[in-house]
Amino acid sequence: MARPGTAAEPLRVAIVGAGPTGYYAAEALLKNERGVVVEVDVFDRLPTPYGLVRAGVAPDHQKIKAVTASFDKVAANPRFRFFGGVEFGKDLTLGDLRAHYHQILYCTGAQTDRRMGIPGEDLQGSHPATEFVAWYNGHPDYRDYVFDLAQERAAVVGVGNVAIDVARILCRTPEELAATDIADHALEALRKSRVKEVYLLGRRGPAQAAFTNPEIKEIGGLADADVIVRAEEVELDPLSRATLDKSQDRATLKKVEILQGYALRKPAGRSRRLIVRFLVSPVELTGDAAGRVVAMLLVRNELYATATGALQPRATTQFEALPVGLVFRSVGYRGVPLPGVPFNESWGVILNEKGRVLDPCTKQPVVGEYTAGWIKRGPSGVIGTNKPDAAETVACMLEDLAQGTVLRPAHAEAAAAEALVRQRTPHCFSYADWLRLNELEVSRGRPQGRPRVKFTRVEEMLAALGR
Amino acid sequence: MDIAGILATKGDKTHTVRPEQTIREALALLARHNVGALIVVEGGERPVGVLSERDIVREAARNEHLFGETVGDVMTRDVITGAPHDDLLTVAHTMTERRIRHLPVVDKGRLVGIVSVGDILKAQRDQYQGELDTLQTQFLSDERGR
Numbered sequence: 023m024a025r026p027g028t029a030a031e032p033l034r035v036a037i038v039g040a041g042p043t044g045y046y047a048a049e050a051l052l053k054n055e056r057g058v059v060v061e062v063d064v065f066d067r068l069p070t071p072y073g074l075v076r077a078g079v080a081p082d083h084q085k086i087k088a089v090t091a092s093f094d095k096v097a098a099n100p101r102f103r104f105f106g107g108v109e110f111g112k113d114l115t116l117g118d119l120r121a122h123y124h125q126i127l128y129c130t131g132a133q134t135d136r137r138m139g140i141p142g143e144d145l146q147g148s149h150p151a152t153e154f155v156a157w158y159n160g161h162p163d164y165r166d167y168v169f170d171l172a173q174e175r176a177a178v179v180g181v182g183n184v185a186i187d188v189a190r191i192l193c194r195t196p197e198e199l200a201a202t203d204i205a206d207h208a209l210e211a212l213r214k215s216r217v218k219e220v221y222l223l224g225r226r227g228p229a230q231a232a233f234t235n236p237e238i239k240e241i242g243g244l245a246d247a248d249v250i251v252r253a254e255e256v257e258l259d260p261l262s263r264a265t266l267d268k269s270q271d272r273a274t275l276k277k278v279e280i281l282q283g284y285a286l287r288k289p290a291g292r293s294r295r296l297i298v299r300f301l302v303s304p305v306e307l308t309g310d311a312a313g314r315v316v317a318m319l320l321v322r323n324e325l326y327a328t329a330t331g332a333l334q335p336r337a338t339t340q341f342e343a344l345p346v347g348l349v350f351r352s353v354g355y356r357g358v359p360l361p362g363v364p365f366n367e368s369w370g371v372i373l374n375e376k377g378r379v380l381d382p383c384t385k386q387p388v389v390g391e392y393t394a395g396w397i398k399r400g401p402s403g404v405i406g407t408n409k410p411d412a413a414e415t416v417a418c419m420l421e422d423l424a425q426g427t428v429l430r431p432a433h434a435e436a437a438a439a440e441a442l443v444r445q446r447t448p449h450c451f452s453y454a455d456w457l458r459l460n461e462l463e464v465s466r467g468r469p470q471g472r473p474r475v476k477f478t479r480v481e482e483m484l485a486a487l488g489r
Numbered sequence: 490m491d492i493a494g495i496l497a498t499k500g501d502k503t504h505t506v507r508p509e510q511t512i513r514e515a516l517a518l519l520a521r522h523n524v525g526a527l528i529v530v531e532g533g534e535r536p537v538g539v540l541s542e543r544d545i546v547r548e549a550a551r552n553e554h555l556f557g558e559t560v561g562d563v564m565t566r567d568v569i570t571g572a573p574h575d576d577l578l579t580v581a582h583t584m585t586e587r588r589i590r591h592l593p594v595v596d597k598g599r600l601v602g603i604v605s606v607g608d609i610l611k612a613q614r615d616q617y618q619g620e621l622d623t624l625q626t627q628f629l630s631d632e633r634g635r
Contacts, residue, residue, distance in 0.1 A: 088630030407619030
């Protein structure tokens with residue numbers, strides 16, 4: 023049988039997930055140097071593309087969102103199609119994709135939060151940080167969530183960049199937020215926020231904190247919030263000091279320097295206080311009679327070195343209580359298994375080798391199925407880290423094609439795939455639809471001096487398109 | 490990034506050998522799997538040593554009867570093991586300093602994978618490439634915004 027990849031019979035690839043990795047993979051496929059002619063159909067369960075660049079990256083970080091310009095260039099290729107509002111496993115099954123594509127690539131990211139695993143975690147007022155993030159970014163599924171911003175004290179568990187985003191958004195003034203593309207419903211709720219103190223809680227020390235330097239530096243410049251750091255918590259312990267002396271890692275040295283700088287600052291009596299704590303872990307959330315969180319019990323940690331010299335926290339016997347009425351956990355993401363796709367429970371990713379999906383029994387590659395991005399390697403790195411990751415998977419895909427190891431779909435025509443999608447999801451969104459929605463969002467923002475005003479309901483988007 | 494991120498894209502097979510197997514058998518495994526070392530395990534998943542190409546060369550240089558020896562007699566004992574949440578930077582540093590080419594990764598006493606120097610290099614390269622790409626994008630957007 024002739025091998026697909028020619029103008030007469032292009033290699034047809036379905037990409038599940040229109041986040042950064044989906045675009046990087048599409049780009050690598052469409053621009054491949056082997057001269058293989060590829061057609062890419064990208065599916066997303068949301069009507070809009072860009073994944074976490076739209077729904078995750080903070081609204082006051084527009085520069086990071088600028089990466090979408092390069093995504094639009096990829097989408098402008100005539101061999102690229104987008105089908106928004108189409109959910110894998112529900113609207114389209116694995117069987118459907120196998121019948122229409124030579125290769126299937128999963129780039130669904132890490133869609134859930136890790137739990138803290140402590141008593142009281144599910145009390146009212148305790149939320150995964152990702153739900154708050156999705157809410158303020160206008161993700162349609164989270165549009166109607168309610169966060170009790172009448173509370174005066176909030177704690178964010180974790181010191182990654184997501185944790186910092188949440189703390190920063192809680193500490194921004196309405197004026198600062200109004201200049202961003204934060205969802206309108208969130209802007210209104212945050213205008214009335216009574217939150218005065220926000221705690222960021224790290225289980226290890228300053229040298230091990232996952233946030234990056236621009237993020238930790240940024241909180242020092244908030245318009246109406248003081249940053250408070252305890253000097254004794256950012257003094258390096260002997261183990262961290264020794265590790266840093268050996269590695270001389272500049273980013274870490276700078277991070278510690280910035281934090282020690284905060285410890286020297288005198289609070290300026292601003293309206294809000296962002297308190298960054300280290301070497302503490304929540305062990306329990308306590309609630310009132312109504313089941314609302316009212317406090318958090320923290321244990322102080324000390325660090326110990328593992329066999330490789332990595333520093334990990336260990337609980338001491340010192341405890342302290344922290345009264346808080348709002349808790350956001352941000353202790354890591356985890357992938358969600360897709361229906362019919364082998365999953366590696368240990369790492370929370372699709373079972374794979376360099377992006378080739380593996381059969382859990384034989385440990386051999388499943389013909390025609392691949393993965394890239396966070397659902398392949400776990401949540402790590404910046405947006406751009408997904409580019410080399412996607413390139414590795416695409417290299418495997420093209421190698422397998424060269425070996426003739428691809429699916430042999432019964433309906434390998436672009437028209438057949440589109441007909442099926444439109445039959446299953448009559449309201450699906452094309453890239454042209456998205457570009458129109460984008461234009462409308464941007465023009466809604468212009469009079470207010472905002473980058474855009476987002477549509478946050480699917481019905482709203484359909485209406486805006488006159489459908 | 491921690492080293493679990495490296496193991497995540499290596500399937501879940503780790504090439505192991507038992508201490509009572511012969512070097513002949515071990516060589517066949519090294520060749521078949523195209524790897525530079527095997528983790529020596531007892532009782533299915535408890536690592537007790539590493540058998541690397543280097544161990545075999547060292548033994549071959551002084552022992553004509555190498556092929557019939559057991560893995561347990563030739564392997565390196567007292568192996569440093571990693572944990573899934575050890576961070577990449579520290580592990581890279583330790584492997585470089587101590588000239589370790591293969592690091593067994595153990596979770597709750599069970600062997601869960603192996604990280605090689607090549608894996609570490611690749612992970613670091615991808616990390617730097619990704620950061621560079623993201624910084625360039627932001628920088629270019631600044632230029633355009635001006």
